[in-house]
Amino acid sequence: MNDLIATLAAEDPARAVTPSAAEAARMDETLRRLLADASPAAADDRRLGPADDPRLGAAGAPPAGAAADPRLGAAGTPRTGAADGRSRRRAAAPRPSRAPRRRAWALVPVALGTLALSLGVAVPGGKTPAVIAPQPASAATVLAELRGKAATATVPNGRYAYQKQLAYVSHMRGSTGTGGRFVVVLPHELEQWVDADGNAVGKEVIHEDQATFPTPEDEAAYERLGEGPPPYQSGPYRIRDFKVAGLTVPEVAQLPTDPTALRSALERGQLALLPATAQLLASPIASAQLKAALFSVLKSLPGARLVPSAQDLQGRAGVGVEFEDDAWRTLFLFDPDTGALLGTRSIGKQEVPGRTISDWWLVVDATRTDTAPKTAR
Template sequence: MNHRDTPSTGARRSDADIEAIARLLPPPAHRGLPHEQHLHHKERLMRTIDRDKADRTDRTDHTGRSDRTDQAAPGSRPARRLLRPALLVPVTALALGGILVTGVALTTGDDAPAGAATGRHDARNMQPAAALLDRISDAAGRGDALHVEDDQFVYTRSKVREADLTSGKAVVGPVRDTESWVSQEPGPLRKLGLTRSEGETLPINAQLGDTHGTPEGLGRPTYHWLSTLPTDPEKLLDHLYAKVPKSDEAERDQAVFDSIGSLLGGATPPDTAAALYRAAARIPGVTKVPSAKDLTGRTGVAIARDDKTFGARTEWVFDPQDLTFLGSRSYLFRDTTYGKAGTLMSAEAVIDVAVVDKAGQAPATSQES
């Protein structure tokens, strides 16, 4: 039997210790990061904890003794739509069991925009964005509905790029291929699926503090949960403003825009996808970008929004012909302590999405997205 299937006493003790620490964490401190990047930080923490727990389990012998280590390599990041529910902690509280989460940002001349955005919005530049989102919504609504059973997994293959901020400045890393398999079971789960990057496979565990498992929702958007969302754009937007976790630091409109972005590009019912785009058109500050590129260099049109609090612009890139979602990126539109205008904060390109029967299983056919 695989040791990961039967946790040792040491592993269970580790889980209990982590949950106890989570309950004792102090209130949120000033983040100093855009909302999207703060979510990225949280996911990096969870990936690192998952890696540490997997390493400890693998080092446990049949007598129950555990060769514990206090050092873990940086964790991999699954697709953005797999981000866990909010876990607001100050940076000083991220050193759990000797693990310190590093920052994520990115800078590269090739991926950066030709010119920095101004960050100014008015009623005139909302009209092109609304018209484009209306077309994208129509295209999404005409898509074929997937047949997804509760015991299946949604497979996503993507390319991502990220860097550390440990030096106080962005240190760019290479483009990485990532794969993820996310369980579609509606009930609370302790094991949400698998993620694979650079040949290493790790479990996607429940949200820190979810003793009885993580339920489906914004942090675990199953196909079933997505199908229950309102399909009237106004009602859907009201629902998201009510459900997206609030923060004193984050711009509220940006937080909802980012939450909608985290639901794009995966397995989504056509009616829900259409409603999400029309809901996004109602968020103040949304603009159209006539030409943009995703991480792989595919050129398309984009929908963007500037987070004026943190000086970061987020773009959703779409194929110019069929308006399918290609990926997203976030970069600074003005100089900040993290880098100069044009510094890429994150980037992801969705390559393939499919439905499979088992975690770790390759899809039978490739569906370019």
Template sequence: MNLSPHRTGDPAHADLAGLLPPPAVPDLTPHREQRLKAALLSRADDVERTAVRRPARRPRLIRVLAPAVACALAIGVAVTFDGADTPHAGNVPAVASPEAARLLDRIALAAGEGTRPPLRADQFVYVESKVAYGSQSAGGGPVTLPPVHTRQVWLSADGTRPGLLREEGGPDSPLGADAPARRTVRELAELPTDPEALLALIRKETGGGDGAPGADPDQRAFAAIGDLLMETWAPPRVSAALYRAAGRIPGVVVVPAATDALGRHGVAVARTSHGQQTQWVFDPVTLVFLGERTVLTESGDAGPTGTVVGTSAILTRAAVDRAGETPRS
């Protein structure tokens, strides 16, 4: 699919987000909405927090190879790798677009009204998704996107038990109980629910203020929030705060039409960094998070504008008793 008609900054898309139907939130009267907004703006009181940690990461493709990666490719291995710190793209707005901020506020309201079943400390968060991530051969050239495959991950609720990562076509990968790759459910619940405070915490813990040459601190923050939304069990109030925090990141825009890895159509909130746009895809009616997609916004060796280099779709998020166990249908 050619995504070039939906590139960041196209003035023809101004205010299209305002045309979207309202989220399916029953009986959300003006009074109730005001109460909900007030609740979502409350701040967690003096909570001790550890560093922002991500679940077993999905690979993110970048075009510029680091020396270590170049050495790996020199022996003819096709790889995927992380691109959270790709160089900052030029002409990025100083704030998120008004359309994106409004849409994320509506998504936050819908998320804040959601419920999830109780999760015991001895259980696991199970997330099943369909994914495909592109790779580039040693000699460069166009990115190759393999067929979509199933990804399953089991994460210990309290972080004390080994988890498991299972990807179709590959061996199981144990996830160490002490791996510093993610927050526990309890730690997620202790995150501040004030979006400004939450964004400041994420920026601090992802090195957003280090000023490293070539780094894009705003993209780091956007990617970190996406990871927290993708494979975690965040309470509704925290999910709502994460969406509102994303609405305060410069360069975040609305893509009116996007699809996830299953081809489900939705509206996306996106950010572009160094020729790639990361899109979070939502159902246009319920505003439920569907998945993530990354597309090229500049033509080059990796492919033409609009090339999809990564895609995912969330299928199931549930609580189970053991790693390797799937929810009962």
């Protein structure tokens, strides 16, 4: 769209002087050429190529249900979400899918060869303008809009990057000898304070007393088994060489902000592309420029689906973009006003035979502060 506007402005003889007949004719010819693929006939013109935009696709996701769950950006000893440790995600390469053909813009012509854009391109000759209406919202258009919000976001000051996360992790418990296997969902609360050198302080709570269950059968099995472990709560602990998305703080600062180069760098990293992108988008360590580039990375992936209205487990409403592969369906939930990532929902289709597993990871707070807890170790 920006290329179209720039070309029209360059060809517009009315920018400074009244156009001659030859200049006006040249303007008309430019308009015909630029708008040819917006006409109904052009949508099926093989010479122009497909009119649809590439859509998003899914990549695999990291292990779930651990204190070092890559979705949480935690450091320390991993703790598997399943009792048998089998709750582990498979990384899968994105699989492109072909979207239905559709035009990028709908043109309603009133007079051939004339056009008025809402962005202020002048029309010579005083002719009645055509009307250009934007396409319906799609995952790509929403990601582009959120990218603009992220690029201009105000970054707070403070010595420490502070983040509070809440993950609703599915734990597999029970055994065939004790009445069968069942799933219990426990909230994992994690706070982190990280300085510019990568030294960090962390706190973690696992709320066994706030257990929920995917089905009544899971709850009944949990109650038959008796009381589970007591809630786990750590005191403040020190994290050296803190990592987010498998990257140290200096490495995050060195990531390229060119979307193509950034995608290549992330694909060479420790995590699959989608969870790495989610962690960086949520982290106060990442700059506004890096987050804008991350939106471009998401926009470049094929197969995403727009979820115009979604809500997380805290009742926060946002706009969603969903990715899917054979094993996982992952929803990114964004604040439509700021572009901030509110969290992700991951639905595993192969974690437990015959059923799906749904985990939420929420960003409760992400800012900067000048204070951090004292640690005993």
